[in-house]
Amino acid sequence: MKKITVIGAGGWGLALGLLLNEKGNNVTFWCYEEKEKEDILQHRENKRCLPGIKIPLEINFTTSMAEALEEAEVAVMAVPSKAVRATAQKMKDYLQPSTIIVNVAKGVEEETLLRLSQVIESVLPNAVVVLSGPSHAEEVARHIPTTVTVSSQDMKYAYEIQDLFMDMYFRVYTNEDLIGIEIGGALKNVIALAAGVVEGMGFGDNTKAALMTRGIAEMTRLGIAMGGKPNTFAGLTGIGDLIVTCTSGHSRNRRAGELIGQGYTMDEAIQKVNMVVEGVPTTKAGYALMQKYQVEMPILNAIYKVIFENEPVKETIYNLMLRDKKDEH
Numbered sequence: 001m002k003k004i005t006v007i008g009a010g011g012w013g014l015a016l017g018l019l020l021n022e023k024g025n026n027v028t029f030w031c032y033e034e035k036e037k038e039d040i041l042q043h044r045e046n047k048r049c050l051p052g053i054k055i056p057l058e059i060n061f062t063t064s065m066a067e068a069l070e071e072a073e074v075a076v077m078a079v080p081s082k083a084v085r086a087t088a089q090k091m092k093d094y095l096q097p098s099t100i101i102v103n104v105a106k107g108v109e110e111e112t113l114l115r116l117s118q119v120i121e122s123v124l125p126n127a128v129v130v131l132s133g134p135s136h137a138e139e140v141a142r143h144i145p146t147t148v149t150v151s152s153q154d155m156k157y158a159y160e161i162q163d164l165f166m167d168m169y170f171r172v173y174t175n176e177d178l179i180g181i182e183i184g185g186a187l188k189n190v191i192a193l194a195a196g197v198v199e200g201m202g203f204g205d206n207t208k209a210a211l212m213t214r215g216i217a218e219m220t221r222l223g224i225a226m227g228g229k230p231n232t233f234a235g236l237t238g239i240g241d242l243i244v245t246c247t248s249g250h251s252r253n254r255r256a257g258e259l260i261g262q263g264y265t266m267d268e269a270i271q272k273v274n275m276v277v278e279g280v281p282t283t284k285a286g287y288a289l290m291q292k293y294q295v296e297m298p299i300l301n302a303i304y305k306v307i308f309e310n311e312p313v314k315e316t317i318y319n320l321m322l323r324d325k326k327d328e329h
Contacts (some may be wrong), residue, residue: 001024014050082281193254
């Protein structure tokens with residue numbers, strides 16, 4: 001049995017904490033707000049993020065970082081990508097050197113263009129493991145079979161986390177390509193926004209299949225330019241995560257894109273989704289990475305122009321279709 005702290009009590013953090021609790025570990029959650037903690041304690045449920053999933057009485061909740069991290073052997077960071085650096089700063093004074101950090105957020109830091117593991121390592125001296133893959137919290141919490149991948153700069157920590165999380169309904173693979181895993185996990189949210197847009201426009205299966213296929217090509221090009229391996233993008237954190245995020249009704253990014261395709265502004269769409277839409281900041285960071293590495297990414301470029309430059313959606317889509325002819329590969 002390990003002492004586990006989950007930083008963040010949203011849907012994904014709760015789903016993973018419940019899994020670890022079921023495996024016999026001692027689990028404590030750190031909540032960002034006192035109201036969030038009190039609501040969860042009152043109902044033993046996060047009604048906004050994970051409705052219908054009851055939380056056992058033995059799981060603890062606190063807003064004190066010192067209390068949360070006391071004697072923690074593993075700290076799971078389940079906060080929005082934009083909050084990773086600030087949260088790591090809050091953790092810094094209370095972590096033991098031996099505590100393993102498991103980051104489960106997906107994104108790129110907008111200001112620095114660092115991958116999230118790099119952000120954490122720039123603040124904390126601890127070992128960092130990344131857990132990623134096609135894994136909606138709503139399904140993991142209901143024991144629906146799910147597969148993910150873990151990676152780290154030092155793979156001995158990844159193997160340890162693989163053993164910690166592995167379960168009959170939660171299969172964990174390892175992959176040494178940390179760059180590819182993080183870039184795939186981040187950029188699929190951008191393509192999911194675009195998939196939602198074409199859904200909202202009323203386009204059909206042909207369009208969505210084309211979008212996902214060309215989307216994985218763009219993700220792979222940038223990933224390779226940044227030092228990732230092509231095979232990773234054919235795996236769980238590439239095509240696997242892309243499929244689930246582009247097609248599922250659970251996907252916040254797809255839902256936000258669908259609303260934009262129906263004529264809502266970006267701000268209106270985010271407000272209606274009422275949860276973090278990681279694809280929006282990642283679109284901005286991805287656009288900067290596209291320029292930095294001089295990689296052709298027409299879908300990312302198009303969704304950037306729709307979201308941040310208010311280009312008309314239909315016109316943007318037809319401009320994509322009418323680009324110069326080229327070979328598929």
